Amino acid sequence: MIKITFPDGNSREFESGIKGIEIAKILSNSLASEVLSIGINGENKDLTQSLTQDSSIVFYKWDDVEGKHAFWHSSAHLMAEALESFYPGMKFGIGPAIENGFYYDVELPEGQTISDADFRKIEDKMLEIARGKFDYARTDVSKNEALKFFTDKKDNYKVELITDLEDGTISLYKQNTFTDLCRGPHLPNTSYIKSAKILSIAGAYWRGDEKRKQLTRVYGITFPKQKQLEEYLVLLEEAKKRDHRKIGKELELFTFSARVGMGLPLWLPKGAMLRERLEQFLKKVQKKYGYEPVITPHIGQKELYVTSGHYAKYGKDSFQPIHTPQEGEEFLLKPMNCPHHCEIYKSKPRSYKDLPVRYAEFGTVYRYEQSGELHGLTRVRGFTQDDAHIFCRPDQLSEEFMKVIDIVLYIFKTLDFKDFTTQISLRDKENHEKYIGSDENWEKAESAIIEAANAKGLKTIVEYGEAAFYGPKLDFMVKDALGRKWQLGTIQVDYNLPERFELEYVGNDDKKYRPVMIHRAPFGSMERFVAVLIEHTAGKFPLWLTPEQAVVLPISDKFNDYAKKVSNILNNYDIRTVLDERNEKIGKKIRDNELKRIPYMVIVGEKEAETETISVRRQGEGDKGSFTCEDFAKIINEEIEKQLN
RNA sequence: GCCGGUGUAGCUCAGUUGGCCAGAGCAGCUGAUUUGUAAUCAGCUGGUCGGCGGUUCGAAUCCGUCCACCGGCUCCA
CATH class of the missing domain: 3.10.20.30 (Beta-grasp domain)
Structure with missing residues (x-):
């Protein structure tokens, strides 16, 4: 027993x-x-x-990740068997479970392709096999036996995987006709899988190395119940409705033009209004924290970036230098604001008493992103960072770093971003090529970040090899409507640029010392932040941010004069108010403005004109009764105050 | 950049195997209506079918190429 x-x-x-x-x-x-x-x-x-x-x-x-993982991993094997039945001779790479479903990387036999049209038959085949209730049978074999098996099968990717494994026993799982190298665990048998959907196909480099062969990655998802699949597909549709690209177009926030160039966003008036409010909000916070605004140009001499190290690191894969016609000078579109800010620091001698110095700028930068990587407002080629650089003494670093964390957390709280994760990105110690600066400085910077994050009680995940080339960083990540993770806020410690730019301050002993830099951007980039904000709110922005706070709807054009008067009064109370004077029935006007997600609708007709009142309707909620303009303004301002506390 | 997909009016989409002047709804414009809390009615305007080249008597439809966008991969200062 x-x-x-x-x-x-x-x-x-x-x-x-x-x-x-x-x-x-x-x-x-x-x-x-x-x-x-x-x-x-x-x-x-x-x-x-x-x-x-x-x-x-x-x-x-099912509700445990481990359970889902086993389910989807088993499903990946099932899909592999289905695929192999249609494409004999197919070679298999890896087929893991992922957050939502699973994928399998495969190499199709010469000259064959998979496309959307094939999805259905693959799904059907999967379910057909699943109904056969085949066991996922595990056998433990020696490394040599495993190698022989996959060599005989001519599955060279599996052979490569096994070769890299440590000696000892290797587990194989077999269901029906398909045997796979796998650690497990798996479901007992295939009958657990009741519904299957092939979601998409994509190219994926073998072992993530773009120099190696590109395999075909087939994404799928399965469920223990048919109904769950249907619900999942509905969820996907709902998520698509929150897509910032769609809402951005509907609400006329931003657009793109192929003529201007891909990845170069054009902010429309309403989007610009929204962004300006965000900037003003942050400027106010930064003023409180002792930041000083600076302004720098959009280009800088190439030498500036050679000094900073950006040119060596990114120069050849970036927008190419701009040459002056007469002198033959070379300028770069600025990809970063820090070198300019370093030069501002250098503009006069600094005393230890002056530090910390905090320079803030909404700096627009340009980076050449690969064409396939561009994505709405989240990944663009020209964007504005809410950038700032703090130059401080080493003894001030920890406190300054924590104050920046406070700013980020305050912003996230104000905008109701609850589901964010924090990631500490450290260097990959094996890969010296990737980074600049001494090991000693890296150690100092890395421990400073870890300590600050701990002191603030952040639950961080640590990623090695994700640091910027000049220093480690703490990133705040938020998911979009489709569950893709985006980095928003970032805080980076940097001992290297101060050295490269020979930044100094005079200590109380009259000796020269080197300051430490903190790079930080709480929003990250205005473009990306607005994109994520749109997806979080589905376009229903908080009252203080929304481009239009109220719209006045006259019942008929007989009351247009009164409506105009109301609209003026409200605007005088600093409520961003517009007027819908169209010759339409009130129901139509309400519907249209509901869809525009304007928080308040102010309806005025005969009753209101006589009593000098307004009838208020809240977007998504309905009629709120009648008020005077003054009372309404008070309510709105109270609501805004609460949001900004 | 790579793999796969998509591209018809401002938006959402029809357009069978190539065949008469390319269609609808919404938006827009004009007029009628004067409206009470999520779509009033009628008429009109609007498209080099992403661009270019080819096959064909004939191309939105077939082929090539380029561009843009979508889903991934790689990358992300």
């Missing part, structure tokens, strides 16, 4: 050799029907795994 301990701390004895699924069945039938995989002493295992010693056990169901 062995003792099995459950998550609630209770334990029970079972016969040695019992399988996870059998334990579940003894506990309850409903558990047995829902459980997908198990955790044994913290390791994820198959439900069919036999237990032979005292262990702790956790049952993973």
Whole structure:
């Protein structure tokens, strides 16, 4: 007998050799029907795994990532079998579960392609196999046996994967006709999978290396119930409605023109109004925190960026230098504001008493992004950073860094961004080529960030090799409507540029010292931030931000004069008010303005004109009753105050 | 940049296997209506079918090429 301990701390004895699924069945039938995989002493295992010693056990169901993971990983194998049946000789790369579904990287036989038209038959085949209730049978083999198996199958990618594995036993999983190299865990059999959808195909370089062969990546998703697939597809449709590119067009916030150039956003009046409010909001916060605005030009001499190191790092893959016709000088469109700000720091001698110096600028920068990478407002070639550089003494670094975290958190709180993650990006110590500066300075910078993040109680994930070339950073990431992660706020510690620009200050001992720099942008870029804001709010911006706060709707054009008067009064109360004088029925005007997501509709007709009142309707909510203009203005201003507290 | 897909009016989309002047709804304009909380009616305007080249008696439709956009990969100071 062995003792099995459950998550609630209770334990029970079972016969040695019992399988996870059998334990579940003894506990309850409903558990047995829902459980997908198990955790044994913290390791994820198959439900069919036999237990032979005292262990702790956790049952993973659909709602657990581990359960979903096993489900989708098994589904990837199922899809692989379906694909192989249509494309004999297909070679397989990797096929993992991902956040929403799974994919498999495959190499199609010479001359063959997969396209949308083939999705249906692949799905059908998957379900056909699934209904066969084939076991996902695990066998442990030696490395040599595994190599022989995949060499015989001419699956050279699998052979490469196995070759790179450590010696020892290797697990294979087989369902029906398909055998795959896999660590597991998997479902007991294919019958768990009741619905399947092939979502898209894409090219993906083998092992993420663009110098190697590009395989075909097939994305799919499956569910234990048909209904869940339908719900997921509805969810996808809903998400598409929140897409900032769609809403941005509908609400006339921004546009693009092929004639101007791809990835170069054009801000329309309403979008510009929105962005300006955000900028004013941040300027106010920054003023409180002791930042000083500076302004620098859009280009700088190439030498400036040679000094900073940006040219060596990005020069050849970037927009090419602008040459002057007479002197033959070379200028770069600025890809970063920091070198300009460094020169401002250098414009006069600095004392230790002057520090920290904080220079802020909404600086527009231009970067050559690969054409396939451009994406709405989130990835563009010209954008404005809410940039600032803090030059401080080493002893001030930690406090300054934490103050920046405060600013970012304040902004996120004000704009109701609750679901963000924080990532500490450190250097890859193996890869010296990628970075500039001494190990000593990197150590200092990295520990400064880690300490500050800990002191502020941020739950961070650490990524190695993601640092900027001149220093480590702390990034704030937010997801868009389709679950794609975007970096918004960023805070970076930099010992290197001060050295390259030979920045100095005079200490109290009359000796010269080097300051430390913090690069920071709480929004990140105005373009990307607005994009994510649109997706979060579905275009229903907070009252203080929205381009138009109220629209006056006269019942008929007999009341246009009164409507005009009301609109003027409200504008005088600083409420951004527009007038809808069209000759339409009130229902039509309400509908149109509801769709424009203007927060308040002010309806005026005979009643209101006689009593000098207005009838107020809240977008998405309906009639709120009648008010005087003064009272209405008070309500709006209170609402705004609450939002900005 | 690479793989796959898409491109018809300002927007959303029809347009069978190539075949008469390319269609609809919404938006816009004109007129009628004078309206009470999510679509009043009628008429009109609007398109080099993404660009260029080719095949054909004939191309929105087939082929080539370029451009832009969409989903990924790579990249992201």
